[in-house]
Amino acid sequence: MNLCRTPHARRLGALRRQCLPSTTGLGVLPARVMVPYPTSSSRRWMSVKPMENTAPSATTRKKVTLASLRKLRSEQTPITMMTAYDYPTALLTHSSGIDMTLVGDSLSQVALGHYNTNQITLDEMIHHCKAVARGAKTPFIISDMPFGSFEASVQHGVESAVRLVKEGYVDGVKIEGGREIIPLVKRLTEVGIPVMPHLGLQPQRATSLSGYMVQARSSGAAKELYETAVALQQAGAFALLLEAIPHKVASYITDKLDLLTIGIGAGPGTSGQVLVASDVLGVFPTEEEAEVAATEHGQQLQAVKVAKFVRRFGNVGSESRRAVREYIEAVRSGGFPEIGKETYMIAKEEWDEFERSMGPGRG
Ligand SMILES: Nc1nc(=O)c2c([nH]1)NC[C@@H]1CN(c3ccc(C(=O)N[C@@H](CCC(=O)O)C(=O)O)cc3)CN21
Numbered sequence: 001m002n003l004c005r006t007p008h009a010r011r012l013g014a015l016r017r018q019c020l021p022s023t024t025g026l027g028v029l030p031a032r033v034m035v036p037y038p039t040s041s042s043r044r045w046m047s048v049k050p051m052e053n054t055a056p057s058a059t060t061r062k063k064v065t066l067a068s069l070r071k072l073r074s075e076q077t078p079i080t081m082m083t084a085y086d087y088p089t090a091l092l093t094h095s096s097g098i099d100m101t102l103v104g105d106s107l108s109q110v111a112l113g114h115y116n117t118n119q120i121t122l123d124e125m126i127h128h129c130k131a132v133a134r135g136a137k138t139p140f141i142i143s144d145m146p147f148g149s150f151e152a153s154v155q156h157g158v159e160s161a162v163r164l165v166k167e168g169y170v171d172g173v174k175i176e177g178g179r180e181i182i183p184l185v186k187r188l189t190e191v192g193i194p195v196m197p198h199l200g201l202q203p204q205r206a207t208s209l210s211g212y213m214v215q216a217r218s219s220g221a222a223k224e225l226y227e228t229a230v231a232l233q234q235a236g237a238f239a240l241l242l243e244a245i246p247h248k249v250a251s252y253i254t255d256k257l258d259l260l261t262i263g264i265g266a267g268p269g270t271s272g273q274v275l276v277a278s279d280v281l282g283v284f285p286t287e288e289e290a291e292v293a294a295t296e297h298g299q300q301l302q303a304v305k306v307a308k309f310v311r312r313f314g315n316v317g318s319e320s321r322r323a324v325r326e327y328i329e330a331v332r333s334g335g336f337p338e339i340g341k342e343t344y345m346i347a348k349e350e351w352d353e354f355e356r357s358m359g360p361g362r363g
C-alpha cells in the first residue's frame with residue numbers, strides 16, 4: 001500500500017512529514033523529514049486576525065533539533081534563545097526565528113508578579129508550557145524545572161520532567177544545580193529527556209546566597225565550576241546554561257567542553273545567548289521612566305531594576321502605555337468608537353419596522 005496516499009498519512013504529511021520516493025524498492029514511504037508546521041496556511045479567528053506570514057524564511061524553516069543545534073555550534077554560529085511565557089510571546093520566538101524558546105521560571109516574577117522564582121508550581125509551569133508549545137512550533141523548547149519539583153529524589157525529578165514533556169509538550173528541561181543534580185541528569189538522559197543544567201548564578205538559591213550575585217570570581221570557585229561542568233557533561237547534559245559568571249570562565253568552559261553553552265551575563269564566548277523576553281522588549285519601566293510617567297501623565301508605574309547583562313532592544317512598555325492612554329482619552333472624548341468605521345449597521349427598513357413596533361429611540 002502506498003502509505004502516502006492514505007488519508008491518515010496525508011494528514012500526518014500535512015503536519016510534519018514529507019513523502020519521499022523510497023530507494024529501498026518498497027514503494028513510497030513517509031520519510032522522517034521535518035517540514036514546516038502549517039503556519040502559513042493556518043488562520044486563527046481572533047478579534048484581530050493575524051495576517052498570513054508569507055516571508056520565505058518563515059515558510060521554509062524546520063523544527064530545531066539537537067542535531068541542528070550542534071551543527072550551529074560546530075559552524076560557530078551563535079545560538080539564540082529567549083524566554084516565552086504564553087502564546088503571543090511563543091509566536092514571537094517562532095516567527096522571529098529564535099533557535100531555542102525557554103519557558104523560564106522567571107515567569108513567576110515577570111508574568112505572574114511573584115516576588116521570586118521559587119513560588120511558581122509545577123502545575124503552573126505546565127499550564128504555561130502548553131500555551132508556549134502552541135506558538136513556538138519551530139524553536140527547541142526547554143522548560144525550567146521549578147523549585148520543589150526535583151530536589152527530594154531522582155524519582156520525583158523524573159516524574160516532574162516527564163510531566164513537562166508529556167503534558168507541557170516541551171523538548172527538554174533546564175535544572176538549576178551543580179554536582180547534586182548529577183544522578184538526575186544521568187537518569188533523565190537515560191530515559192531520553194534532554195537536560196540543560198543551569199550553573200553560576202542560580203536564582204532559586206537567591207535567598208541562601210543573599211541576592212543575585214555574580215559567581216565564580218575567585219580562581220577556586222572558577223575551578224570548581226569548570227569541574228562541575230565536566231561532570232555534568234559526563235552525566236549526559238546536552239547543554240549548560242551559564243549565568244552571571246566572568247566571561248573568561250564561560251569561554252574557557254565552552255572551549256574545553258563539547259556540549260552547548262548558553263550564556264546570560266557570561267560574555268560572547270559561549271555557544272549561544274539567552275535573555276528574558278520582557279528584558280529584550282523593554283516591557284517594564286526603569287526608575288527614570290517611572291518618574292517621567294508620574295510627573296507627565298500621573299501614571300503609577302512599577303519600576304524594575306535589571307541586571308548589568310540586560311540589553312533592552314526595544315521599549316514596548318512605553319508604546320503600550322501610550323496606546324492605553326490614547327484609548328482612554330478617545331473613549332472619554334467620544335472619539336471612539338466611530339459610527340460606520342467601528343460599528344455595525346442595521347438596514348433602514350428593519351430599523352423602521354423595529355421603531356414602529358417598539359417606539360422611537362434616540363432619534
Ligand atoms: N526580568 C528578569 N530578567 C532576568 O534575567 C531574570 C529574572 N527576571 N528573574 C529571574 C532571574 C533573576 N536574575 C537576575 C536578577 C538580578 C541580577 C543582578 O542584579 N545582578 C547584579 C550582580 C551584582 C554582583 O554580584 O556584582 C548586577 O548588577 O548585575 C542578576 C540576575 C536573572 N533572571
Ligand SMILES: CC(C)C(=O)C(=O)O
Pocket residue numbers: 083102103104105106107144241243264274275276
Ligand atoms: C534568566 C533565564 C536564563 C532563566 O533561567 C529564566 O528565565 O528563568
